Amino acid sequence: MLMKRITFLVAIMLLVAFYSCQKEISHPNQQPEDLVNAANANSEHGHLKQTKEVSSDGVFKWIDIQLQMMRTSSPFIGGLPVSRVYGYTGVALYEAVVPGMPSYQSLSGQLSGMPSMPNTMPGYAYHWGVVANATMAAMSRNFFPITSDANKAAMKKLEDSLNAIYQNEISDAATFKRSVDRGQQVAQLIFAWAETDGYKNAQGNYTPLGAGYWAPTLPAFLAAFGPHWGENRLMVAGSLDGSAQPAPPSYSTDPSSAYYQTVKEVYDISQTLTPEQTAIGLFYRDNPGFGGGHYLSQFKQVLQQEQPGLDFTAFAYAKTGIAIVDAGIGCWKTKYTYNQERPIKYIREVLGHSGWNPLFNTPNFPDFPSGHSTLAGTFAEIMEGLFGYSYEFTDHSYDYLGMAPRTYHSFDGLAKEIGAARVYAGIHYTYSCTAAVLQGRTIAKNVNRSLKFLKE
Numbered sequence: 264m265l266m267k268r269i270t271f272l273v274a275i276m277l278l279v280a281f282y283s284c285q286k287e288i289s290h291p292n293q294q295p296e297d298l299v300n301a302a303n304a305n306s307e308h309g310h311l312k313q314t315k316e317v318s319s320d321g322v323f324k325w326i327d328i329q330l331q332m333m334r335t336s337s338p339f340i341g342g343l344p345v346s347r348v349y350g351y352t353g354v355a356l357y358e359a360v361v362p363g364m365p366s367y368q369s370l371s372g373q374l375s376g377m378p379s380m381p382n383t384m385p386g387y388a389y390h391w392g393v394v395a396n397a398t399m400a401a402m403s404r405n406f407f408p409i410t411s412d413a414n415k416a417a418m419k420k421l422e423d424s425l426n427a428i429y430q431n432e433i434s435d436a437a438t439f440k441r442s443v444d445r446g447q448q449v450a451q452l453i454f455a456w457a458e459t460d461g462y463k464n465a466q467g468n469y470t471p472l473g474a475g476y477w478a479p480t481l482p483a484f485l486a487a488f489g490p491h492w493g494e495n496r497l498m499v500a501g502s503l504d505g506s507a508q509p510a511p512p513s514y515s516t517d518p519s520s521a522y523y524q525t526v527k528e529v530y531d532i533s534q535t536l537t538p539e540q541t542a543i544g545l546f547y548r549d550n551p552g553f554g555g556g557h558y559l560s561q562f563k564q565v566l567q568q569e570q571p572g573l574d575f576t577a578f579a580y581a582k583t584g585i586a587i588v589d590a591g592i593g594c595w596k597t598k599y600t601y602n603q604e605r606p607i608k609y610i611r612e613v614l615g616h617s618g619w620n621p622l623f624n625t626p627n628f629p630d631f632p633s634g635h636s637t638l639a640g641t642f643a644e645i646m647e648g649l650f651g652y653s654y655e656f657t658d659h660s661y662d663y664l665g666m667a668p669r670t671y672h673s674f675d676g677l678a679k680e681i682g683a684a685r686v687y688a689g690i691h692y693t694y695s696c697t698a699a700v701l702q703g704r705t706i707a708k709n710v711n712r713s714l715k716f717l718k719e
Contacts, residue, residue, distance in 0.1 A: 314363035314391045315572035321392060321425045322356065322576055325399035326563045328421060332407045332414050333556040342554040342626070342634060343489065346584075346591045347462060349559045350498065352402045353584030355453035357577040359398040359446050363391045364574045368718045374498050374585070376459065378452050383445065390433050390442045391573055396425045397446025405454040461495040469599075475514025475522075476602045477629040481620075485627035493596025499713050502589040503596070506705040508698035511603055511631045516613050523613075525692050529606045530614055533621070533689045543680060544622045544687035546666055547635060553660065555634075558587060558642050560660040561677075565646065568656055578716055583645045586710040590641035590703045594634050597702070603631040606689055621689030632699035633691045639681040640703025643674035648711060650674075678703075 329352070333345050354370065354377075361367050362383045371379050383389060400422040407414065426439075433439050469487035471478035479485055497503065512521035536544075549557050562583055566576055605625045611617050628634075646654070657670040658677075671677045682696030 312363065312388070312391065313365065314360045314574040314577065317390075317392045317395070317573040319566065319571060319573050319576040321396055322399060322573065322580070323563055323567055324421055324425070325396075325403060326559060328414070328418055329403055329407075330553050330556055330560055330563075331417070332403070332410045333553045334551065335411060335414065336407070337411075339550060340554055341488070342549060343492065343591050343595065344462070345554050345556040345559075346587045346638070347457060347460070348402075348406045349556065349562075350584035350588035351453055351457040352399070352406070353577075353580035353582075354498075355398050355402050355450050356395060357581035358453065359394050359449040360391045360573060360577050363389065363394075364577075366718060367574070367578065367716050370581070370714065370716070373714055375496055375500050376456060378456055380452065381445070381448055384441070387441060388438050389445060390429055390438060393426065393429045393433070393439060393442035394446040395573060395577070396422060396429065397443045398450045399446075401447050401450035402454060405450070459496070462492070465489045465492040465495065467491050472602060475604055477604050478608065479627065480605055480607050480625045482624060483627075488626070488628045489595055490599050493592055493594075493599055495592045497589050497592055498585045499589055499710050501713065502586075502706050502709045503593040504709055506593055506702045506709070507597065508632065508702050511601065511692070511694055511698075514604075525694060526606055526609045527614065529686060529689055529692060530610050530616060530619065532686060533619070536687060540683075540687045541622065542667065543669075543684045544689075546661060546669060547681055547684040548623050548688065549635075550623075551664065555587075555591070555638060557660055558583075558638055561642070561656075561658055562646075564658060564660075565650065565654075565656050569650070579649055582649075582710070582714070582716070583642060585714070586641045586645050586707045587638055589710065590637050590706045591634070593702065593706050594632055594637035594699065595628075597632055598629040598634075601631050602629045603695070605630050606692065619689075623688060623690075625690050630691060631695045632702055633682065633685050633696045634699075635685055636678070636682040636691075636696040636699035637703040637706075639678040640700035641707040642703075643678040643700075644704040644707030645711070646674045 329348060333340055333348070354374070358369060358371075358380050361369055369380050371377050400418060403418055426443075430439055466488075467490045469490045477487070479487070512525055515522045517523060532540075547557070549555070553560055562580070566579065571579075607619070607621060607625050610619045626634075652675065653673055655670070655672050657668050659668045662668060669680070671680070678700050682691075682693075682700055685691035685696050686693050
């Protein structure tokens with residue numbers, strides 16, 4: 264009899280433990296009962312929805328607006344400067360909506376000089392779609408203050424149309440206003456922080472150093488862009504550690520030298536370009552186009568293919584953008600360390616092909632390492648961590664220009680094609696591109712190791 268009673272008591276205890284565990288598994292992010300009760304106490308409060316419950320479509324539409332402003336800006340913004348738009352907008356979006364992501368934390372204290380973010384009001388509801396809309400609208404206006412009237416009208420139309428949808432989902436005006444206020448407040452703090460990163464001092468005088476060093480090139484002989492961009496504040500301290508690659512071959516006019524052969528390869532390739540190689544070279548010209556915003560366009564297309572919730576989009580947007588910003592800084596720091604000349608100068612003056620030209624005008628900054636390839640390596644490394652090594656997507660960025668879309672089966676394949684595109688175009692040496700991809704990947708790995716998005 265005693266054994267039966269003990270067995271019965273043990274069974275009851277096991278059942279209680281089982282259902283307790285089930286409750287914890289089913290509701291890992293359950294709010295304390297007092298907060299839930301407070302949130303439903305009156306019409307100003309409401310269910311504390313999480314960011315993951317909101318669609319990312321609104322963010323994708325804002326990215327489209329930003330890409331439109333990048334490609335229609337006058338004068339053209341260029342390749343590198345728009346990386347800041349990508350990076351800081353991603354951080355602003357993430358910081359604005361992260362309170363609705365219980366497992367994630369602010370990056371304040373992790374990113375260099377980033378200010379503390381405002382807290383949400385405990386127990387009060389926020390509509391994270393409204394928060395995101397306000398954030399993206401404010402960041403877009405801040406970064407493009409002198410865009411065309413048509414673009415300004417497009418921003419207002421998008422902001423109003425999304426708010427009209429969201430207001431139908433909200434039962435009271437106070438929640439809507441509270442959400443708008445949060446988005447705008449975070450955006451202003453992040454943009455003010457961005458304004459102190461040193462980009463305003465990136466220009467400066469550059470004096471050509473002689474044979475083998477970069478100098479303004481045909482046809483416009485433009486002054487050097489961004490001699491001091493490499494001195495900008497990094498988003499992640501230490502992100503450049505260990506990223507430096509071996510120096511390019513030393514300058515020489517000896518036909519047997521590695522340098523001579525490096526340049527001759529570019530010329531030889533230019534003489535046998537296939538239609539496919541020409542198309543690849545022109546696809547990554549990015550002017551006309553998005554400049555460095557091409558990576559933002561590719562990011563958006565992959566995310567649209569996946570259709571994640573707003574939480575993942577905000578996280579991925581911030582992570583890729585942060586790495587892209589630091590990769591650009593690291594690349595430019597290296598460019599103005601070596602100051603390597605571009606192929607056009609050597610091909611015309613040393614190889615003797617005085618009428619030779621690349622597929623399009625040579626950019627106005629040193630060759631090594633390739634900026635596009637550095638960013639491509641960084642982008643590939645981060646995206647592989649998010650979506651895996653074998654991932655297929657088609658890049659439709661330049662459908663509007665009548666260019667055929669490019670299909671990739673991996674992000675590594677994307678990075679390699681971008682490097683090849685610069686050689687096909689005749690504006691970079693092969694080593695400048697292969698080394699740049701490795702540099703970019705190392706920077707991305709440092710960012711991955713340093714940043715802690717998840718709470719411990």
